[in-house]
Amino acid sequence: MTASTPHSADASGADGDPPPGDPAPDAAGAVAEEDGGGPGSGSAASADATGAAEAAGAPEAGAPGPDGAGDTPGSGAAGTGSEGPGAGPDPAGGGTEDTEGTEGTGSEAQAELAAQRALRERIARRKAERGGPVESGAKLSGQAADLLAAVRAVEGGTSSGSDFFDDAPATAAPRPAAEAPRPAVPRAAPAAPSRTPPEALEAVRALLARGGAPESLAGPVAETLGEGAAGLLAEDPWLVLSVPGVRPEQADAFARALLGPGCGPEDERRAAALVAWLLERAAAHGHTVQEVSAVRTGLAGLGVPDEDAAVAAAVEAGAALVLQDGTGADAAEEPEEAHPAAPEDRQEDRPPVPVLLGLDRYAMAEESLADGLARLVRTGPRDTWEGPDLVRAVAGGGLVVHTGGEAARAEPVSLVAGARERGLRALVAVHSRSGCRRLGPQGGAVTVADLLSGAAGPGRDEDGALALDLLAVLDAPLLDVESAAALVEALPDGCRLVLSGDPHVLGAAGAGRVFADLLAAGVCPRVDSRLPDPGPLGELVSGIGIGELNQVDAPGKEIAVVPVREAAEAVHRTVQLVGDSVPRAIGVPADRTQVLTVGHGGPAGTRALNTALKQHFNPGPGRFGGFDPGDRVALAEAPGRTVAATVVSASPEGLRLDGEGGAVTVPRDRVASVLRHGWAMTVHQAAGMRWPAVVVVLPGDAAAGLSRPWVYTAFGRAERHLSVVQGVDRALPGAVAEVAAEARRTRLGVLLRGLLAEPSAS
Incomplete structure (x- = not known):
């Protein structure tokens, strides 16, 4: 990568390898730094170590807020008995409503999920009768006791794990009307008052x-x-x-x-809460389910005396669902005549089927999404249109996946324009308001969030479905399973759906890997764009996508590398680049240059960078919750959805902002939880957005937070110019070559293959 520099004072002109990978989650899939986002704590599945909350840009627990306040009380270690929970508000959780789908051939996963629902009434009665903690599993009964025995049998080698699911009903049971599920964190709009x-x-x-x-x-x-x-x-x-x-x-x-x-560590209420907490933490890293063994390991680290009993108690209390992976399902479902040997001999031949745990909200979302996608495949029109590959594929089916980089976005946009000329009700939906801006008014794009809320788009028909014949969703890799389920549920039968995106970017901030699961399942046509991203930046990013950090000629100063030795120098160089070098040499003003880094904490994280950048560009006392008129801010609309805006003024109602989506007022009681200064962001906050110039800051302690998807996404945010403040040395090419995205544990692909299998196979 040639170090073409936009100036002589801030870059030496020597080549530098601008920035390995995501730290693996702990046994329950949920690693977190207490600081919530220092360099090195980032992961491909969450904005930083605290997970989806930092993806949305909200202050993390115990960290100074924008007004400079100190740590929240109550962060003492366990065992003191004197301090309670000490975490501030966080927009991390919540989800859309999940509905059931019953069309098509039911999978074994659906059957066991139905069995869980049928137990809800008994669970509610048991909760009402609960009088004390469970002692080492002595009070377990029913399916919870069966789970305890099944897990021990699987781990002892005497069972494959699939036996636990043999008695599950073949069809889904209705959800009890009196059910009172465990409360879930709501996805409320950040600007709405309590x-x-x-x-x-x-x-x-x-x-x-x-x-x-x-x-x-x-x-x-x-x-x-x-x-x-x-x-x-x-x-x-x-x-x-x-x-x-x-x-x-x-x-x-x-x-x-x-x-x-x-109360003690064996209390069943504690067990249920800890299991749910571990699964929520795993969800923040993208997992919709976890193996029981991983949850047990996590419980052991939290001082639970009997992990098996705790898991079983959590299942009986309704805090988690027992689920089954599709691995080995075909062998387990073969008819009796295929196995003339005795049952115990057949058992030895069966592949092990992992016993999984999941939260109801994600299990229901994956099931609903799979049903909805299968419905679109079955009900899609079968027409013949002349045109490029994408047009022909969409004409002949209800579901198509389309892959490509930034330039390839023009293909689904052109598809929608052609569909409108054919008289179809067609629409483009994107992840961010920045995406709407980039497509321009002629694109007529709306955000997925606005489409679902009714704030934009065609509205609903008499059946409550979106009045659409074709929907092309760009930035599809950023769809989490709950958002995708809500979107697909809203589409009418016969609607064509195109999911388009770049498979190399960081995944969704929430749980699931919808786009990747759909690509892997192979249940619908796939069209790969051949349209390359242009120029030196396009060449650089394309190489990163295949694991190569190539040297790229940048005659127009499109790429600059600024070597630094320590974090303080990285902050200093960043201010110079944004305030002087890039505007002078490239012609991009400071307010159109975005700084990106790995995490919020540390000496060169977003907090330190924003402090220095505010002092340079808009010094002030932070009169309103740490903010002043003229400050650049990042507004967390929801987990994984950030809006770049500028503070206009303050009023008794709240803080008035001007962003790409127009004017908005953030109520006073929401400012601390949904706003950060925005001169510098994490790459996860920047998902779906692009700027004319980008400065990527990589101090030495950021090396552990790098991965190929992170570097690909960060460098790909630049439209005209990229500066890399390089302090990680060889860790950057190492991350690009060797550190892939963290694998996410999901079930969508299994469900889809089961629903759309050929009759002979099913």
């Missing part, structure tokens, strides 16, 4: 005070658990773990303060 009644908030504050927890948790607790939050929390203090940012040791301290010394 709707919790004042009396409910006051009751939560009083309970938190009794448990030694900070008052700042009252709002997030009430939003997460609902109006009855105080009563639920009094009965089960460990439910505080369902609030994003709260850690197990803080929940333990809170529970001891409320319940006294009688």
Whole structure:
């Protein structure tokens, strides 16, 4: 990579290898740094070490907020008994409504999921009768006791694991009307004020005070658990773990303060909460399910005395579902006559079927998405259109996947324009408002979020479906499983769906790998674009996609490498580049140049960089929650959806911003949780956005957070110019060549193959 420099003062002109990979998650798939995003803590599945919250750009637990306040109280270690949960609000969780789909051949995974739902009424009765902790599994019964035995049998080598699912009903059972599922974190719009009644908030504050927890948790607790939050929390203090940012040791301290010394590590309520917490942490890293063995390892690290009993208790309490992977399913489903040997002999020939745990919201979303995609495949029109490969593929089916880089986005846009000329109701949907801007008004694009909310798009027909005949979704790799399920559910029968995107970019901030699963499943036509991204930047990024960091000639100063030795120098050089070198040599003003780095923490993370950049471009006292008019900010609309904006003014109602989506007012009580300064962002925050000039900052301690998808995504955010502040030396080409994205554990591909299998195969 040639070090073409836009200046002589800030870059030496010597070649530098601009920036390996995502740290593997712990046994439960959820690694986190307490700082929530220092360099080196990033992963391909979450914005930084705290997961999806940092992907959305929200302040992490215990970290100074934008107003410079210190750490939130209550971050003491487990065992002190004096400090409660100490985490601020975090827009990390939540999801869309999940609905059931029953069309087509049911898979074994669907059957066992139905069995779980049928147990809900008995679970609710058991919850009402619960009088104390489970002691080493002695009180387990029914399917929970079966699970305990099954897990031990699988690990002892006496069972394949599939036997546990043999008695599952063949069809889905209806969800009980009186079901009261475990509360999930809502995906509320960040600009919406809290709707919790004042009396409910006051009751939560009083309970938190009794448990030694900070008052700042009252709002997030009430939003997460609902109006009855105080009563639920009094009965089960460990439910505080369902609030994003709260850690197990803080929940333990809170529970001891409320319940006294009688509560211990074996309490079944603690087990259920910890299992759910581990699965939520795994979801923040993209996993929709986890193997039971991984959850058990995570529980052991949290001081649970009997991990098997804790898992079984969590299942019986309704905190987790038992699921089955598709591995070995064909062997397990072969008819009796295919195995003339005795049952015990046949058992030895069966491949092991992993026992999985998952949260209801993600299991239901994957099932609903698989059903919806299969419905589109079956009901899609069968026409013949003349034109390029993509046009012909879409004419003949209801579901098509399309891959390519930035330039390839023109192909689905052209497809939609042609469909409109044929009289079809066609639309382009993108991930971010930046994507709408890049396509221009002639593209008529809307964001997926606005399409689902009704803020934009064609509206709904009399059946509640989107009034569309064809929908092309760009940035499809950024779709998490819940958003994808909501989108597909909203499409009518006979609608054509094109999912288009670049398979090399970082994945969705939320759980799932929808685009990759669909590509791997091979259940619909795939069209790979041959349209390359132009210029030196296109050549550089294309090479990274195949694992090569090539030297690229940049005669127009499209690429510059600025070597640095330490973090302080990296910050200094970054300010010089944004404020002087790039505007002077490239002609891109500072307000159209974006700084990107690995994480929020550390001496050259977004917090340190934003402090230096604010001091240079818009010094001020931070009169409103740490912000001043003229500040560049990153607004977290939802996990993984960030809007770049500028502060216009403050009022009693909140902070007024001007962004690519227009004017918006962020209420006062939401400022701390959804806003960060935005001169510098993480690459995960920048998903789906591009700028004329980008400065990628790679201090030495960022090396552990690098991967090929991270570098590909970061470098690909630049339209005209890329500067790399290079402090990781050989770690950069090493990451590009050797560190792939972290694998995500999901079930969508298995479900799709089962639903769309040929009759003879199924």
